[in-house]
Amino acid sequence: MIIEDCNNDVGPIGVFDSGYGGLTILSEIRKLLPQYDYIYLGDNARAPYGSRSFDIVYQFTLEAVKHLFDSGCRLVILACNTASAKALRTIQQCDLPKIDPTRRVLGVIRPTVEVLGSITKTGKIGILGTAGTIKSESYPIEIGKMYPGFVTYGQPCPMWVPLVECREWEGSGADYFVKKYIDQLFSLDAEIDTVVLGCTHYPLLYHKIMQYMPQGVTVVKQGAIVADSLQSYLERHPEMECRCSKGGGCEYQTTESSENFSSMASVFLSETISTKHITLK
Numbered sequence: 001m002i003i004e005d006c007n008n009d010v011g012p013i014g015v016f017d018s019g020y021g022g023l024t025i026l027s028e029i030r031k032l033l034p035q036y037d038y039i040y041l042g043d044n045a046r047a048p049y050g051s052r053s054f055d056i057v058y059q060f061t062l063e064a065v066k067h068l069f070d071s072g073c074r075l076v077i078l079a080c081n082t083a084s085a086k087a088l089r090t091i092q093q094c095d096l097p098k099i100d101p102t103r104r105v106l107g108v109i110r111p112t113v114e115v116l117g118s119i120t121k122t123g124k125i126g127i128l129g130t131a132g133t134i135k136s137e138s139y140p141i142e143i144g145k146m147y148p149g150f151v152t153y154g155q156p157c158p159m160w161v162p163l164v165e166c167r168e169w170e171g172s173g174a175d176y177f178v179k180k181y182i183d184q185l186f187s188l189d190a191e192i193d194t195v196v197l198g199c200t201h202y203p204l205l206y207h208k209i210m211q212y213m214p215q216g217v218t219v220v221k222q223g224a225i226v227a228d229s230l231q232s233y234l235e236r237h238p239e240m241e242c243r244c245s246k247g248g249g250c251e252y253q254t255t256e257s258s259e260n261f262s263s264m265a266s267v268f269l270s271e272t273i274s275t276k277h278i279t280l281k
């Protein structure tokens with residue numbers, strides 16, 4: 001086995017989301033890979049991204065990636081489906097070669113699509129996501145490449161992120177919108193047997209989602225899938241693995257109020273954290 005020499009060129013793994021949703025990914029990554037250092041960045045001041053245009057999501061995501069690189073990250077995970085759908089490919093193909101071809105940015109859509117083949121029996125897949133993710137067609141495109149026989153149905157759920165961001169995921173008002181979007185999805189095809197929660201905020205609504213999901217349908221959450229995929233990536237790329245610092249720490253950054261972020265994030269993470277305010281440009 002080749003022992004990589006990183007010459008102390010190490011830094012934390014960056015995890016980025018428009019707001020709090022990526023914390024559902026971060027917590028699973030840290031459970032599986034506790035040895036690494038992480039920086040979590042939430043662009044809460046400009047969230048939600050779901051209804052924003054392609055150009056704006058790309059611009060905001062690129063600013064976040066550059067900030068995480070400037071903070072020392074060699075590897076950044078876009079823990080946001082909307083950013084993965086609208087910005088990842090351009091950043092990988094056009095920006096990274098200019099910024100630093102040895103750094104990497106990875107998304108959440110591809111690893112999620114990879115597991116679907118081992119779950120579905122009917123080959124009919126439902127995707128619940130933000131308007132931006134669904135409109136981008138990223139899921140049907142990736143699913144079509146990997147599983148040409150599958151049929152994909154996308155359902156935008158524009159009220160779900162605001163419900164989560166406003167801490168209303170347990171509230172009775174959430175039931176109306178949870179039921180509404182699930183019913184709309186299954187009115188497209190009752191044989192859908194696998195539904196992807198294609199937005200990192202949605203696991204907070206999981207209990208309500210399961211109340212209204214037809215029996216026998218498998219609901220796919222992304223956290224553990226993305227964590228497994230990162231572990232496998234680092235095993236296959238020792239030249240990157242040795243550039244990930246190993247102190248077991250995590251720094252939290254937000255573009256909004258650090259007090260608000262810390263208070264909300266502690267609900268997502270079930271632990272108390274402190275947060276640094278930063279500005280993106």
Ligand code: DGL
Binds near residue numbers: 047198200
């Ligand atoms: N959590 C993000 C995602 O996975 C979306 C939230 C937003 O609309 O900003 O798509």
